[in-house]
Every structure is written in C-alpha cells, then in structure tokens.
Amino acid sequence: GAGVSQSPSNKVTEKGKDVELRCDPISGHTALYWYRQSLGQGLEFLIYFQGNSAPDKSGLPSDRFSAERTGGSVSTLTIQRTQQEDSAVYLCASSSGAGAASTDTQYFGPGTRLTVL
C-alpha cells in the first residue's frame, strides 16, 4: 500500500442518485485533497483536509457536494442528487503535511471516473 488508492475506479449512475467516492491516502500523510477533472479542463480544487483542522471547503461547487475524513485517514466525497455536469474524474491526493501546504509534494491516486446518465 505505497500509494494513494481510490475506489471505485469507475462509477456510472443515474441523474438524481447519490454517490460516494472513497480515498485512502498514503499512510502517515496528514494532508488530503480532492480535485475534479472535467473533459478538456484542468484539475479543479474541491476540498482540503489537514490533520484535525477544519477543512477548506472553498472549492466545492455546490451544497450537493460534501466530504468527510474519518480518523484522519480515509476520506469520502459524497455527491447528492447527481447532475450530468458532475461527470468527471475525481482525483484524491495526499501529502505529508510536514512542511507548508504550499510547497509540499502532493501524491495522486488513480482517480474515480464518474459518469452521470
């Protein structure tokens, strides 16, 4: 388990359904990030967790999006009442958190490809 893992790798859902995406960061990493990559777009920041601090949710696009991080490790990104525009690849990254967040190297998972029909 050397890297960041995400599940599922692919998720197809119907419009209006809720989905949960999971991220397992690298063991010992205290910082965890979620990003979204839509077709033809760069990576869009969604949310950031650092240790026990309140998460930075400033990137979440609407109140249908939420995320939790339990026990300082695993994180779940939940999208309620999915819409077609939510279709994207959702990437999770973690970093050691030992240095400043602004200079820490982020290690990315393989992503979850979400398709909303």
Added chain:
Amino acid sequence: AQSVSQHNHHVILSEAASLELGCNYSYGGTVNLFWYVQYPGQHLQLLLKYFSGDPLVKGIKGFEAEFIKSKFSFNLRKPSVQWSDTAEYFCAVNANTDKLIFGTGTRLQVFP
C-alpha cells in the same frame, strides 16, 4: 484570482527533438510552481517544483523548467525527447495557500 495558462494543448514531436511547453500564471505575489506529468494509464506525478533559490529547476527524466518572474512564466524544457515522454503535462501554481491551481494540460506525443 490566480490562473494558469498552458497555450500548447497538443504537441507532436519526433524522438530527439527539443521540447518547450509554455506555462504562464497570473498572480503578482510570491508563488510556488509545479509541473506534474501523467503517463498513459498512470497516476499524476511530480516532475519538478520551484519555490525559492535558483530559478532554473531540474527534475526527473532530464526535464528542467525556468522561472522568469518578469514574464510570469515557468516553461518546461527537455533538450531531446524520447518516445517514453509521451504523456500529459500539467503546470500548477500555489500562491502560499493550500490550493494548487492547475492549467488545462498539454498532451505530448513523441513518435519514434
């Protein structure tokens, strides 16, 4: 608001050609700059980063990037590309916050 522009969306080169991928950012203060690469079927991984010191940064696999503050640029270079460099390259900037702002990426195809 910070933004990152990668003007080359798709670059096609033959092996041994030289590479330069453009990256410009919009932010007037201190920034930290990154290039990430995503090889086919693999995760995004860090190629190199700059946050202080020598503006010419060397990364893995022979890549380098030069930070030119006056031009708000952080272009990626490699003197001689290989077929294995075929990948998507993302420039990212962080203005001393917890957020990385990414460009839209440049797809590089190298033909033998």
